[in-house]
Amino acid sequence: MQEETSTSLSAAEIAQMLSAPVHGDPDRRVRNVASLSSAKSDDLAFYSGNRRGVHPNQSRAGLILCQETQRHQMPTTATVICVEQPQAAFIDIAERLRPRRPIYAGIDPSARIDPSARLAPGVIVGPLSVIGPGCELADGVEIGPGCILGRDVSIGASTRLIARVTILDDCRVGRGCVIQPGAVIGSDGFGLVMQAGRWRRVPQLGRVVIGDDVDIGANTTIDRGALDDTRIDNGAKLDNLIQIAHNVEIGEHSAIAGCAGLAGSSIVGKYCTLGGGVGLAGHLTLTDGVHVTGMSMVTRSIHKPGVYSAGTPLDTNERWLKNAARFKQLDRMALRLQALESSHPTPPPLSDEENP
Known part of the structure; x- marks a missing residue:
């Protein structure tokens, strides 16, 4: 605010x-x-x-x-x-x-601050916010209205929580960060094991550790690690409505657009960009300098910097239905092509459009 x-x-x-x-x-x-x-x-x-x-x-x-x-x-x-x-x-x-x-100054009377919390001079806490036991807030931190900090949360100097931000137990946020309304940091990761015909929750014992100068958009969620930490490194920028699963690591100065979803244990390198709606399957690694265009689904690790895309471009519904039907025939068409090439071992050269 x-x-x-x-x-x-x-x-x-x-x-x-x-x-x-x-x-x-x-x-x-x-x-x-x-x-x-x-x-x-x-x-x-x-x-x-x-x-x-x-x-x-x-x-x-x-x-x-x-x-x-x-x-x-x-x-x-x-x-x-x-x-x-x-x-x-x-x-x-x-x-x-x-x-x-800042709209507020000092500590609002309606805020609830545990006596064991340590607030440096110049900290601002807005109305109806809750600061839990053992929290440590450095100089110039601004906590907007309706925020909740769990136990032993640490926030670096000049970081701003705009409003209704939740940061749960043991999480760390660096200096000069901006966290927009509705963000949730440190919620349990989606850890489940099937046992005797039912799902059993896996304890999520890691933290979320956020570096300096990080922006986190509205209603973005960052899950705590299962054992090791979920990490967002210095200078990373996250848009609204992003899901970061447990044990994900995002490198310095990478930027992720809205509605992206990163499955557990994905690693994104430095200076990467992910467009809106991008999905990463779990346990993948993107090297530094990878740029994935919007609505792409990443199902394998990427070890070479560059721009990557996936998905079918928008078309008329009539043509899209025809292409979808033909897509199901690709395997049969490939087998027929192999048979033809076996009788003509030297295939014709690729056209300019076909040549990558």
Whole structure:
């Protein structure tokens, strides 16, 4: 939860912050940030390519950040500052124009804090939150309303739990993390053994250990390890509605989009990306630098960096039904092809479309 306040900056001041030249009125002032399509004359916007059909020369933004090669596309009414990475520069200025300030201060009277918990100076605890025995919260931690921390939870400096976050016993969260509403960290993993005709629960005795500068999206769940820990390393970014099963390891600076599901004991390397809806079967390893596109199902380990895809692209229902029927005939067609090739041992060369 946060309260935002605004200030104003001139084009000259922004250019000085970015070490970039001004094209247009250096005294033009902006008070807010907006998209190119909705910006007004006192707004800052950025352009980094036509991703949504926006025509930048039709924007009413007062100040626009773009690359030098894109300057000719900007409206003549706007002041323009050219930078190498417009979006990154936009973030820098947006943080100055709209500084974040916590909504709460100190400890709300309705919060329940166990006497054995250790809270550093500057910790904020919002209404109706519960801090369990032995918890340790470093300086600058913000616990929003309705959060629950179990026994012996440790949270590093300047980490923020926005609202209704649950972190269960013995879990560790590093510095500078942001955890969005509804996230659950440290719930039991799906460990079951069939015995005498019924499922028996396997004790989940590990922890969840989260590094520094990790983002965890709303309603994402991260299961504790069965014996060893589930680990989310420094700089990893997790979107909303992700399921991380027990003993999963996610490497530094990897990013996972919404609705992905990682089965138990999967290992994702550093600087990997998983698109929305990606599924990982259990006990797989993705090496560093693997990028899996949305809705793909990964059923084997990947040992070479690169971009990987799976699944059938969207088609008309009529053609999809035909292709689905033909898919069931692939084995028979392959056997017929082998028979044909045995009588013609030198097959024709692959076409350009067939050649990987």
